[in-house]
Amino acid sequence: MADPRDASSDEEQKNTHTAEDSSSNMTEMEPSEDTNTEETLKTFRDLGVTEVLCEACDQLGWKKPTKIQIEAIPVALEGRDVIGLAETGSGKTGAFALPILQSLLASAQRLHTLVLTPTRELAFQIAEQFDALGSSIGVKTAVIVGGIDMMSQALVLAKKPHVVIATPGRLIDHLENTKGFNLRALKYLVMDEADRILNMDFESEVDKVLKIIPRDRHTFLFSATMTKKVQKLERAALRNPVKCAVSTKYATVDKLQQYYIFIPSKYKDCYLVSILNELAGNSFMVFCGTCNNAQRVALLLRNLGITAIPLHGQMSQNKRLGALNKFKSKSRSVLLATDVASRGLDIPHVDCVINFDIPTHSKDYIHRVGRTARAGRSGKSITFVTQYDVELFQRIETLIGKKLPAFPTQEEEVMMLVERVSEAQRFARIEMKESAEKRKRPRTAEDDDGEQSSGVRKKIKGGAFRGGRGRGGGSKRGR
Template sequence: MAAGDEEGQAAEPEAAVELAVEGPRSFKDLGVTDVLCEACDQLGWKMPTKIQLEAIPVALQGRDIIGLAETGSGKTGAFALPILQALLETPQRLFALVLTPTRELAFQISEQFEALGSSIGVHSTVIVGGIDTMSQSLALAKKPHIIIATPGRLVDHLENTKGFNLRALKFLVMDEADRILNMDFETEVDKILKVIPRDRKTFLFSATMTKKVQKLQRAALKNPVKCAVSSKYQTVEKLQQYYIFIPSKFKDSYLVYILNELAGNSFMIFCSTCNNTQRTALLLRNLGFTAIPLHGQMSQNKRLGSLNKFKAKARSILLATDVASRGLDIPHVDVVINFDIPTHSKDYIHRVGRTARAGRSGKSITFVTQYDVELFQRIEHLIGKKLPAFPMQEEEVMMLTERVAEAQRFARMELREQGEKKRSRNDDDDDTEEAIGVRNKVAGGKKKKRKAF
């Protein structure tokens, strides 16, 4: 990282002091002000989570923080409460910036800020791709207290939106910092660090620590305190994890078998590509399942629509790429299926973290084909445990193959039709642009003639 390298370069983060058994147990005991304690109560947050117990008192003392905690552990509350308390003490606009890797996570964090800060009149704005920049510029002109943004779109506004700057910023939060840097936002993060004040508080939150995050820590933090709830990579205790070893060509049949076996549960199914996500959603719909896709090639409105339908339990199966593996809090996910095994072992932890959240139990099942054995062994090595095989009735799976093959054929046809519609829409757009260009030239010619007379 280029920006601010000299800040806290030599300083290794201090470890947070271990809390005594008789230590604080309520938000009030942690030093959170009454009005915010009431907001926590209204959200159903009775007791602080482990990461909140460690991070909130340190943050209220005005220290920089590196927060390491398993996914679903209440990280948003750990940084939102100290920021809102500081805002109460010294009210100002453009007070805090939260950077996240995905659009969905940005909206979710905004909802939590709005919910916690509604009684004190806090305004937050989400600045992400896929949404009209003009309406975002108008929202920024109103100077919200909190900006939640993906790095790329924020840099766009810093460079192109007149009158917008972050020179008065007091707090910077990077949520899922490892993922921000893995998604190659390094250049954008450098640009942001160069234009925000050095005299600020910085919170770096992540479920996993990587070399890139350590590099970012040196660039952005001053004498940070490390609040690590779990130092080794781990999955939550109440999560039952299984694998099934299957021939690649029968993956779809095994998926349908499991969905039938565990009927009545809600599922998140992770695929490795947008195309496979769409194809599998169409396949399952053809077989009568209420499945809905979520991937990066969908418009932002459709992505939020899918998420909201699943959250509202109008659909029981959400098929997603890793765009949904980080940070999204959907309380009722019962089963996570890794239909395509993740190529990065750490992504496994984030995917299965969509279930068994906030003390509930859950299941995860990972499909392992003849091509995935090495990747699967890496995952077992990372989490430090051997996974049991999910009990299967092979003959029952084979009985499904004919129906599944028919549904596959329909899904392929629908995918082709969708592709053709998309292409024809793009051609129409090109024709329209050409027509506008011709009209403009003609209009330009007419104007010139009038001037000549």
């Protein structure tokens, strides 16, 4: 296959310069730290974290602080507002959770902290970290997200937890409709993945929150990427903030091996099956551009005996959490996800990220591939590039500042899978149609994780995938 990058992209170079220029406007806020800080501060105790929280870190297996924690925690403990910029998987949650918990230890208060996140899954994950770090000091948390009964959430809020972790839309619903719930005494506001919170979907909700909460508070903004909207919010909501940046440009971690495959669009399914079979035994996150495609590919893979499960925004919250838990527990080896799962989720055992559909926004690439190679581990990412994706791929390479190598594949072996994959595609379409009809009828207790199998799979001869290099990939995954 020809290299898709032969044509240059002047427009993207301009866009990249703009991003770098906007980022450089904040350099005056960088702390004047000693260049040897990371070497001299080896433990959380050195950063000023109190003993009981250091013990909690030890129990979680946090042996030493990460770069962003070394930069941000001392500043936050001084009572300064913080803008934290670091690549995904770098320990941002600990960087704001530890100073907040230490503040609670010094002065216990109900409705002390509000953490805003862009996705429900990230909200639950942040709550888990607060619960784990604060278990010995009795910290109470509440997760307030869509897809869950408002009344049960109102009962939790009535107990006035110390930390509320919320998505912006559902938080506004409660502030407007739940009697007795207000944030007038709030001490800390945290925005995790701040760039995504401030997109068009959430900007108006954030404005409403900022008008309700006290002006005399501490504010932390954390993200992997910096945008003009984050800078705008910094001017409006933060007081003399310190920028703690451990990455000066949009970057991926060093231990991530990144590849691309240039393939015809109509054979994407075949190449995906071939890679999953070749790398059998690994754990995969496969990112799709739409909910429909994530569901379709998950059904296709299961029709070939590969243990795949979807995660997307059209699933109920219970199904989404169920899918995530099954993948985390390793009972499913492949998670088919939309960008609802690209931000912040920490699943330690992800070995490989596959961009089945290339992201339309280059920064989303950084977040997607950041699901692997986390906290010092190694990982692999493979991006599918079709004849329609060349310009998007060039933008990604320009943004991360490197040319990606091609992932080695044998085209002849992939083409041997066409017949079986075509058969699985046909049955997946039937199942999609059946599930669409099911939605029109009352729900049953089946399909608790979005896995609509409907028995069609039994019609495929053999039931399990046996193609590709004689590895018996499907049966290996089924164990």
